[in-house]
Amino acid sequence: MLVESAAAALRQTFSPPLRAILWKSLGLTVGLLLLVWLGLTRLIQAFQASHHISTQYPILDNLAYYLAGVGLVVVLAYLMPAVSILVAGFFLDDAAEIVERTDFPNDPPGRPMPFGTAMLYAVRFAGLTLLVNLAALVIFFVPVIGIAAFFAANAYLLSREYFEMAAARFRPLPEAAEMRRAFSVRTLGAGCLLAALMVVPILNLLTPLFGIALMVHLHKRLGRRPLVTGPLR
Template identity: 80%
Template sequence: MLYESAAAALRHTLSPALRGILWKSLGLTLGILLFAWFGLTRLIQWFQTSHHISAQYPILDTVAYYLAGFGLFVALAYLMPAISILVAGFFLDYAAEIVERTDFPADPPGQAMPYGLAMVYAVRFAGLTLLVNLVALAIFFIPLVGVAAFFGANAYLLSREYFEMAAARFRPLPEAAEMRRSHAARTLLAGCLLAGLMVVPVVNLVTPLFGIALMVHLHKRLSGRRPQLRQPGTLAPPLPPR
């Protein structure tokens, strides 16, 4: 079931129908990452200047330069899951609707959550993910423990966020959460896949869109639905204008 859902999600992520959303998602993600990079580099420069590190210990300035570069790379890697969840809040419903209409045309499409509620939900989860990853970052240098904490925490958080947001298009949020718990093994395995993609440079930039498509398919399959194959060249029913 997970293999079929992942294959369908990959097909959708690279499809012309989602290409516009893909570029918007990439642009927003890169914008947030650049903003975070700018803020962290300025913070490091301020710390060095305010503590007169360069003047007192010139050699430490060079060492700090390379350590800062490595540290920023690690820090941004730990920020990616939270950024992914925040980005998903902007594009989830429209991307989910495309997947539903393309692969499940006989089923009525889901109902989007009110935009304000969807963003509150996304921001809340992004904040929780950021907090959890800051804790994981604090224990990064403990052998194995830091990596295991990062992977395990994000597998759970990503599976919870994406599945519940996809399921909430068809059922109340408490019922969506209960469905996730009832299928915890499968949803968590999907979360492990997403957490693994998060640590792959460049690939992690398309993870939000892939995660949306993946969980739409997984939710449908767990609900007893199967995608309907189309003949080559056949178009999906048109979407309402956005």
């Protein structure tokens, strides 16, 4: 079930309709990261100017600028997944609708969450991503345990958020959460796939669209199993 869902999600991610959404979300993500970079560089320059940070040795000045630049790259790399999730929140309902319409044409269509609710959900998701990864980053360099904690935290968070987002198009959020818990092994397995994708630079920008496509397929397949109670709304 998971393999079939992942293969279908990968195909959908690079299909023309979702590819158009991908380019729009990537453009907005790069634009936001550029604004963050400009803001941070201005703050560094203002800090150096206000504290008269300079030496008589140009090589040390250049080294300071270089280290600051490396620090900015690290910050932006850390922010990239959360920013891409936040931006993709504008398009995830559209992406889910495309997947439902093309791969499940005979099923009743889902209903998108109200725009305000969807945006609050996306902001919460992005904030949790930052917090979880910050906490995991603290112990990331502890041998074995750090990497395992980092991966496990992202797998759980991604499986929970993307599955409930896909399921909420058909059922109330509390029921979507109950369904996720009922099929926790399968949904967490999907989260592991997303966590693995998320740690790959550049490819992690595909996580939001691949994630929603994956969970739409998984929700559809699990929705036909008897453990789920309550009608689709």
